[in-house]
Amino acid sequence: MALPPQFLDELRLRTPLAPLIGRKTRLVRSGRNWKGCCPFHGEKTPSFYVYDDHFHCFGCGAHGDAITFVMRAEGASFPEAVERLANEAGLEVPKPTPEAAAREKRARDLHGVMEAAAAAFRRRLRLPEGAEGLAYLKRRGLTEETLERFGLGWSGAGRGTLIADLKGEGITPEQLLEAGLLREREDGPPTELFFNRVMFPIRDRRGRIISFGGRILGDGVPKYVNGPETPLFQKRRSLYALDLAREGAFRGGVVVAVEGYMDVIALHQAGFGAAVAPLGTALTEEQMEELWRLTPEPVLCFDGDAAGARAAARAAEAALPLLSTERSLKLATLPPGEDPDTLVVKGGPAAFQAVLDGARPLGEALYGLIAEGRPAATPEQRAALRKRLEEAAGAIKDRALAGEYRRALLDRFFQATRPVRPGQRQAPARFARPAITAERTRAAQAAALVAITLGHPWLLPEVEESLAGLDLGDGPLAQCRAGALAWLAEGHVLDSAGLMDHLAQVGLGEFCTRLLRDAGLPAAARPDAQPGEALDAWWHFFGLLRGETELRADQAAARQALAETNDAAAQRRLIRLTQALEALRRGEWNEGGGPEAAEASPAGANTTP
Template sequence: MSGRIPQDFINDLLERVDISEVIGARVELKKAGSEYKGLCPFHTEKTPSFHVIPDKGFYHCFGCGANGTALSFLLEHERMPFQDAIAYLAGLAGVEVPKEAAPTPRDDRRGRLLDMVDRADRWFRQQLVQHAERATAVDYLRRRGVDGAVAKTFGIGFAPPGRRGLLEALGTDDEQRRLLLETGLIGQADDGSYYDRFRNRITFPIRDTRGRPIAFGGRILGDGQPKYLNSPESPLFHKGRELYGFWECRQAVRDPERVLLVEGYMDVVGLAQGGVPEACASLGTAATRDHLEKLFRLAPEVVFCFDGDAAGLRAAWKAARTALEVLEDGREIRLLFLPAGEDPDSLIRKEGADAFRTRLAQATPFSEYLYGELSRDLDLAALDGRARLAHLARPMLEQIPGRLVKSLMLGRLAELARMPVEELQRIFQGARQVEPAMELPREPEPAPPRPETVRRRVRVAREDTATALLLRRPELAAEASAEAMERLAALDAPGSRPGVRLLRALVAQLHAQPDLPAAVLISAWLGTPEHERLVRLAGGAGLPAGELAQGERALQQFREILAMLLDEAAGMRRQILLDRIRTGEATPEEQAEYFALKRASAGVREDSAPVARG
């Protein structure tokens, strides 16, 4: 079997196979209504939270968030190569996989970008073996204790000195140079000339969840700056979503007890060399919610590993604030602060794997760290100090989604505050009830909130609810015109509403192919960051109980949500135009557009106003 497998064949295959048969051969499942339940194969649990939904064609774990189709299960749980997984499913369905005489060029932009990064990855690795100046890179890796097997596992390469090595090897025409530029592998100078972005560096490929290289990190050889360099963000690479070493970690350890989050590429490589392969690194940015959700897909416990200096302490606090949002029941977070002057790579070489694992097991529990930081400058022997601690902790505890975790954290806070937990809970509930609503800037008309406040006031699940409805009732896409979807683009102009962007893309997908079932719709997004979100929404995860209307009410609910989103988009556009009018920057056309939108808004309010009875 060679060449690219047609997406239509994959879609048809997912419709043919019974996902409960695929997963049931590997996981003990029990019938529960129209679904199946079992212990999740992606994390350790005692109470079944893993659901398989045959009529939707997907699975979802409400404990760790694992989700996907029959194909993604084989890829992620069984570690099957993509074509082997397709062949296995085809065997179950009794069909043959289409065979092509030769690979066909990928006709989509993302595919061409992936091909270019893959070619660059192979070129960098080749230079480490063949380039005349490779000795500097090889010596550096040897000094850091990295052997050939580990270097091969992580695909470590070498970007030689010089401004045009990669450019001349791969940028053979205008289209190839555009691809290199779009992926960030080359840069463009003010005079229009091109140059290699990575020069005289050890290269580290950054892979997506399917193991495909999508970007690179580079460590300078010598005294140049910056010491570490990442690919810029691109259509393939978003540093707030990706983790270095995630794919390699998943391949190395089936069900790790815990997974580490460290700071650098060599930390990950050095730990793997030393016998602790269950580590990933953030890519020059603070840990994000997406990072943590991915880590909890690997293990029920995440250990943040930080230097013990001031920068490490600041990074730990940022990570802890983010971690509050993902503390579901069954998840555990610890923090490990390293001795002065040490990093994970140097420490494991000095102490060995067993001693390092002992440090991990003794890492500071999240609750101990959080309350320790909040009370650092407080006198808990004094009433005022304990009251201040409770005041500081309340908004943080409110962010914790796990009921059991939140309850235990509240109990520990009550101990520190020296008051009954019931009394503390009652006070917290009362504080929520009397908090004043946020006031918005006054405008000549009832104006919408400014873009920076929208995310705090608009119910985040609104567009997600619409997407979940579409996955259950694809025919609802006919209610959303292309013109309406274009108007919704205003909501995601700053890139702050990925849910709106996904909704618009899903509607366009259904306009083109109205009869696609949910499993096929979702499979088209396999390998993208949106895939997990779609599967989660299809299973109702993250939505309040009773959020989705049933039967004929679903049509009305979809229409209402669409109307609210369109009104919100119009309000945001009005605000932008109003700001431009006030600063004198608005064109005559923009002024006319503003007053037209204002009249339309006033008309809506008049139409919705109660009619006075005579």
């Protein structure tokens, strides 16, 4: 008996690929993915890439998921590979019983039922009875390509239409009931759940239809209806447009969770191809895990009113126990009275991009979310607020991270509640100088490193591996890094003008120009800087951004690589890493790396990684 698809999906979900493959070959960061030398054929130049749910070797063509990797790497059969991975993941492999076989067959049949229903809904949208629904979608600005891509349809205006449509395909009312397309009635046979509604297919991460949502036109209630829980559909595990967002995230898009179907569709049409939405509920733990599979720091987008603030606070508190040093959240706020759909219609993609650019890391936003609406005028009120802040930090299971959050929250608390002494005047907020924070300093250091790279691309061959493994977040600096490495791989002449032309073609020209004009950049980023000066400065900023722990690991790996290859490039990398580590330990803080770097001019201030 074949194993149930749901079990195999759960097994893959619980088996991170990078740690599994890292046992067989050394992997280094390459953007948000990993790369290394292929374990299946001998190579000195890495061409083996590991993504969130599959691996691919551009040298020998090896490709697959966790199960495939164990089969190829260890010569295991499919059942052996599944058994081994299941043991590590704490899962029990389903036993081949007649009941399990029947469930599997029903699941396969139900996927076929859902596809047939989706085709029927799409056909009805183009019939005269679907004209009202089609006109509604057109009024919302959706193109024909978007209608097809999302498979939008019309449920029909008459009772029994879906049963009649699918009867000729051998699909029974009992199957429709099990798929969640019909509902039981006390006074008669089952009837359609979706009636007179625009239909939105809901797919799993592999693109299979698992349920539908329907929007009624006019003043009926509820406005939106989702299908019920079925063998295919569990609302708490599902995100609308997750299958499309996987591709969007892979191509460098910002992963953003918004509220509704139409918000997601409008954003995809506007070029934000990694947008998703929960299905009418607050984000669940399972949905957050899905977001983190796409990116370490997804953006949650909320309305700019009181309800949006409450939703942001609930999401933040739900996320706290799940945070780690490898995954967090950003929070973005829409202008009052707008949602992503209306914002894009009025202001175009730039209007929503501004919302994303203004997204704040959870650690920065959390104090305001907790303190909002909590007075702190009396000792009792201040003690209650402080207790609430400490409880929030204590909810984080990672003890080191919890300590950092507690320190940051209490720093804000003491700053906000410190009484003003008699005769002391508090400066107006508009004259306050931006605080020199670790985040601002790191942003300025990352901007300097990327600017040096853009101004002196001849150094890319030497720094490629180190640059690819550096954590630059998901913003424009990371996109510039990805564009530069892709340009290098294509074998171009290594000149700054050629690189800038390439980045302009992928939509980064304005950002890069603004970055290189920033008066706060170090001298090494200027075109007239000497090669040695530029290279020294690059490694200086790399060391500051990488940190001592990671530099030690890099140094050990470089030493091993030199011993194995006796390669001149490996020797240069080891020397540079050693120098960077020693400089960091000595506390060297050269031009552009000190506190003044945090006070970057407006161009640099907008380059937060």
